[in-house]
Amino acid sequence: MTLAVANTPGHGWFLPRDAALHGPALDTHLLLNLWIVLGLAALAHVLLLAGLAVRRRSEGTSVAMQEYLPLVVLIAVFGWLAVRSQQLWSAQRYVGAAPEAMQVEVTGEQFAWYFRYPGEDAAFGQTKFSLISAGSGNPLGIDPVDEKGKDDIVTSQLVLPAGREVDLTLRSLDVIHGFSVPEMRLKQNAVPGQASHLHFTPTAPGEYAILCTQVCGLGHYRMQAVLRVVTADEFETWTKTHEVQR
Amino acid sequence: MKIFSTHHRIIGFGYLLISSIAVAVGTGLSLVMRLHLTWPDWSLPLHGPVLPEEYLALVTMHGTLMLFFVLTVAPQSGFGNLILPAQIGTRHMAFPRWNAAGMWLMLVALLVLLSAFIVPGGAPIGGWTAYPPLSESSLAGPGQGFGMDLWLASITLFGIAGTISAVNTLTTIVKLRCEGMTWERLPLTVWGWFTAAMLSVIAFSVLLAALVLLFCDRHLQSGFFVPANEWINGVMIPHRGDGSPLLWLHLFWFFGHPEVYIAVLPGMGLTSMVLANFARRRVFAYKLMIATTLLIGLLGILVWGHHMFVAGLNPFAGTVFSVASLAIAIPSAAKVLSWIATVWGSKSKQIRLTTPMLFALGFVSLFVTGGLSGPILAQPILDEYLHNTFFVVAHFHLIMAMAGVFGLLCATYYWYPLMFHRQLSEPLGKVHFWCTLAGAYATFLPMHLTGLGGEPRHYAQLNGIVKPANDLLSATMPMQRHITYSALLLAVSQVFFFWNILKTARQPSMTEENPWQATTLEWAPQPADEDELIRVYREPCQYGARGESFSPQWKPEIPLQHEAE
Numbered sequence: 001m002t003l004a005v006a007n008t009p010g011h012g013w014f015l016p017r018d019a020a021l022h023g024p025a026l027d028t029h030l031l032l033n034l035w036i037v038l039g040l041a042a043l044a045h046v047l048l049l050a051g052l053a054v055r056r057r058s059e060g061t062s063v064a065m066q067e068y069l070p071l072v073v074l075i076a077v078f079g080w081l082a083v084r085s086q087q088l089w090s091a092q093r094y095v096g097a098a099p100e101a102m103q104v105e106v107t108g109e110q111f112a113w114y115f116r117y118p119g120e121d122a123a124f125g126q127t128k129f130s131l132i133s134a135g136s137g138n139p140l141g142i143d144p145v146d147e148k149g150k151d152d153i154v155t156s157q158l159v160l161p162a163g164r165e166v167d168l169t170l171r172s173l174d175v176i177h178g179f180s181v182p183e184m185r186l187k188q189n190a191v192p193g194q195a196s197h198l199h200f201t202p203t204a205p206g207e208y209a210i211l212c213t214q215v216c217g218l219g220h221y222r223m224q225a226v227l228r229v230v231t232a233d234e235f236e237t238w239t240k241t242h243e244v245q246r
Numbered sequence: 247m248k249i250f251s252t253h254h255r256i257i258g259f260g261y262l263l264i265s266s267i268a269v270a271v272g273t274g275l276s277l278v279m280r281l282h283l284t285w286p287d288w289s290l291p292l293h294g295p296v297l298p299e300e301y302l303a304l305v306t307m308h309g310t311l312m313l314f315f316v317l318t319v320a321p322q323s324g325f326g327n328l329i330l331p332a333q334i335g336t337r338h339m340a341f342p343r344w345n346a347a348g349m350w351l352m353l354v355a356l357l358v359l360l361s362a363f364i365v366p367g368g369a370p371i372g373g374w375t376a377y378p379p380l381s382e383s384s385l386a387g388p389g390q391g392f393g394m395d396l397w398l399a400s401i402t403l404f405g406i407a408g409t410i411s412a413v414n415t416l417t418t419i420v421k422l423r424c425e426g427m428t429w430e431r432l433p434l435t436v437w438g439w440f441t442a443a444m445l446s447v448i449a450f451s452v453l454l455a456a457l458v459l460l461f462c463d464r465h466l467q468s469g470f471f472v473p474a475n476e477w478i479n480g481v482m483i484p485h486r487g488d489g490s491p492l493l494w495l496h497l498f499w500f501f502g503h504p505e506v507y508i509a510v511l512p513g514m515g516l517t518s519m520v521l522a523n524f525a526r527r528r529v530f531a532y533k534l535m536i537a538t539t540l541l542i543g544l545l546g547i548l549v550w551g552h553h554m555f556v557a558g559l560n561p562f563a564g565t566v567f568s569v570a571s572l573a574i575a576i577p578s579a580a581k582v583l584s585w586i587a588t589v590w591g592s593k594s595k596q597i598r599l600t601t602p603m604l605f606a607l608g609f610v611s612l613f614v615t616g617g618l619s620g621p622i623l624a625q626p627i628l629d630e631y632l633h634n635t636f637f638v639v640a641h642f643h644l645i646m647a648m649a650g651v652f653g654l655l656c657a658t659y660y661w662y663p664l665m666f667h668r669q670l671s672e673p674l675g676k677v678h679f680w681c682t683l684a685g686a687y688a689t690f691l692p693m694h695l696t697g698l699g700g701e702p703r704h705y706a707q708l709n710g711i712v713k714p715a716n717d718l719l720s721a722t723m724p725m726q727r728h729i730t731y732s733a734l735l736l737a738v739s740q741v742f743f744f745w746n747i748l749k750t751a752r753q754p755s756m757t758e759e760n761p762w763q764a765t766t767l768e769w770a771p772q773p774a775d776e777d778e779l780i781r782v783y784r785e786p787c788q789y790g791a792r793g794e795s796f797s798p799q800w801k802p803e804i805p806l807q808h809e810a811e
Contacts, residue, residue, distance in 0.1 A: 093564070
C-alpha cells in the first residue's frame with residue numbers, strides 16, 4: 001500500500017508528514033482501516049438503497065445466510081485488524097525505552113511546556129513547588145541544594161537528535177494536559193501527581209508542533225511548543241552551548 | 247390541561263418542552279462556536295468578540311445541554327412517557343407522583359445549568375467531562391468557581407431525576423404489561439427503553455457518587471481526584487487525601503459511555519419498528535434484535551476505558567478495553583443487517599416512503615457512517631493519533647447526536663397523530679428530511695478530515711497562533727468555512743419542521759384512528775370505557791404475505807399467515 005502522505009507540514013485535510021520511526025507502520029494501519037471502513041459504509045448504503053429499488057420475491061430467506069454469515073466475515077475482519085493493531089501497540093507501549101535512550105522530562109503547566117535535560121550526570125535534580133519561580137529562571141522549582149539538579153538544562157523548546165530513541169517522562173504541575181506531536185504520531189496525557197512515559201525515535205530533522213490536546217483552561221488553544229529535530233552533530237553543539245550558559 | 251399533573255402524557259410533553267428549550271439553546275451555542283472558529287475576529291451582536299474562555303464555556307454548555315437534556319431526556323423520558331404506557335397496554339406509569347417530581351426536578355436542573363451563564367465568572371470551561379483538577383479548583387480558570395458549582399448541582403439534579411425516571415420505566419415495563427403482552431411480544435421500542443433504563447440506573451448512581459466526591463474535593467479539601475499537594479496558578483492547595491484525577495476519569499466514563507447508549511438505544515428500537523411498519527413486513531430476526539439490544543447494553547458498561555487509552559492507564563488495560571470495544575461492532579452490525587433485510591425488496595404498491603420511514607432510513611445511514619469510525623477509535627495505537635481530534639468529534643456527532651436527532655424526528659413525525667390528532671404534511675416533511683440529511687453529512691463528514699489533519703478539540707482558535715502549530719492548524723481553515731456554512735444550512739433546514747407544525751396546527755383534527763396502519767398497541771382505538779381490559783393477541787408487525795393486509799396486536803381474530811422469521 002502506498003502512503004498518500006506528502007512531506008509537507010500538513011494540508012489541513014489529511015495526515016501531516018510523518019517523522020517518527022514508528023509512524024509509517026501506524027499510518028499504513030490507519031489507511032488500511034479507513035479503506036475497509038469506507039468499503040463497508042459504501043456496501044451498507046448500496047444494500048440499503050438496492051433494497052428499496054428491487055421487488056419483493058418469495059420469502060424463505062434464512063437468518064443464517066443473512067445474519068450469521070456476514071457476521072462471521074465481520075468478526076474475521078475486525079479480529080484481524082485487532083491483532084495487527086495490538087502488535088503495533090505492544091511494540092510501542094508494552095516495553096519501555098531501551099536503557100541507552102536519551103532521557104528528557106516534559107512538564108506541562110497552564111499554558112506552557114517545559115523540557116528538562118538531566119545534563120552530564122544523567123540524573124534529574126529534585127523539584128519543589130515552593131521553589132517554582134518562572135520569573136527568576138526556575139519554572140520547575142529545581143532544588144539548588146540537590147547536586148543532581150545543578151547541571152539540569154531547562155528549555156522551552158524540545159530539541160532532539162534525529163535517529164536516537166528518546167524516553168520522555170511526562171508530568172504536570174497543575175491540571176491534566178495532553179502532550180501531542182501530530183507529526184510524530186504521539187499522544188499521552190500529563191497527569192498531576194503521576195509520571196507517564198512515552199518513547200519514540202524521531203527520524204527527519206525539522207520543526208514540529210507540540211500541542212496540548214486535553215482542555216486545560218482558557219489558554220488551551222495557545223499551549224504549544226516546538227519540537228526541533230536536528231542532526232547528531234548539531235545536537236552536540238546545542239548541548240555544549242547550554243552547558244556553557246550554565 | 248393541569249400543569250401540576252401526574253398524567254404521563256402531560257409529563258411526557260413537559261419533558262419534550264425541556265428538551266426543546268435545551269436543543270434551541272444548544273444549537274445556538276454551537277453556531278456561535280462555529281462562527282468564532284472560522285472568523286476569530288467576528289463580534290457576537292450585543293456581546294462583542296468571543297473570548298477564549300467564553301469559547302470553552304460554549305463548548306461545555308453545548309455538550310452538557312445536548313447530551314443530558316436533549317439526547318437523554320427526549321427519547322427516554324419524553325417519548326417514554328408519551329408512548330410507552332400505551333404500547334404495553336397500561337393507562338398509567340407505575341409511580342405517577344414520582345414521575346411528576348422527576349420532570350419538575352429535570353426542569354430545575356436545566357434552569358440551574360442555564361443560570362451558570364449569568365453568574366460572576368460565567369459558565370464552566372472544562373468540557374462536559376469536567377476532568378479535575380481543572381474542574382476542582384476555582385483558581386484553574388474563569389467559570390470554574392460558582393459556574394462550576396452550578397454545573398455540579400445541575401447534573402446532580404439531572405442524575406436524581408434520571409434515576410427516578412428510569413426506575414419508573416423499568417417498573418412499568420416489568421409490572422404493568424397488559425394481558426397477553428409477553429416479553430417476546432414487546433415492540434423493540436420497549437426493549438430499547440428497557441435496556442436504556444437499566445443502563446441509567448447503573449450509570450447514574452456512579453455519576454452521582456462521583457459528583458459528591460468532586461464537591462467534597464472542591465469545598466472540603468478532601469483528596470479523591472487530586473494529589474495531596476495540589477498546585478494551581480501559583481498557589482499551593484493542601485488536600486487531606488492523595489488522590490488521582492484518573493479515578494474521576496474511571497467513574498465519569500463508567501457513566502459516560504453507557505450514557506451515549508442510553509441516548510441512542512430508544513432510537514434503534516423505534517427505527518426497527520418504523521422500518522418494519524412501512525416495509526409491511528416483520529423485523530428480520532426479531533428475537534436476535536432483542537438479544538443484540540441487551541448485548542449492546544451489556545457491552546456498553548464494560549468499555550469505558552476506551553476513552554482513556556492515552557490518559558495514563560496501564561497499556562495492558564488498553565488492550566482489554568480495545569477488544570471489548572471492538573466486540574460492540576458485532577451486535578451493532580447484526581442490527582444493521584436486520585434493518586437491511588427488513589427493507590429488502592421494498593419496491594411495491596403497499597410500501598410508502600413516508601417521512602417517518604425516511605427518517606428511520608436516515609437513522610440507519612447515520613448509524614452506519616458514524617458507527618464505522620468506532621472500530622478505528624477503539625484501537626489504542628490509532629487512538630494515539632486521533633484521540634481528542636475532530637475525527638472523534640465527527641464520530642460521536644454522527645453516531646450519537648445526528649442518529650439520536652433523526653430518531654427523535656422519526657418519533658415526532660410517526661407519533662404526531664397520537665400526540666396532536668393531526669398529521670404533519672408529507673411534502674414539507676420530505677423537504678425537511680433531505681435538507682437535514684444533507685446538512686448533517688456536509689457538516690460532520692469533513693470533520694473527519696480536519697481531525698486526520700491534526701485539529702484538536704476545544705481549540706478556541708486555529709490561526710493566529712505560534713509557528714509551527716499555526717502552519718499545521720491554519721491549513722484547515724478552508725474546510726472550517728465549509729463546515730460552518732453547512733452547520734448554518736443544517737440549522738436553517740429546521741425551519742421546514744416548524745413551518746410544518748404551524749401549518750398543521752391550523753388544520754382540523756384528524757379522525758382516522760391508525761393512519762400508518764401500524765400493528766402496535768399505542769394505535770389501538772380508544773375504548774369507550776376507561777376500565778375495559780386491554781389485551782393483546784399476537785406479536786407486533788404481523789402482515790400478509792404481500793404486505794397488503796395486517797393484524798394489529800389488539801385484534802382478536804385469527805392471525806394471518808405471516809412471514810417466516
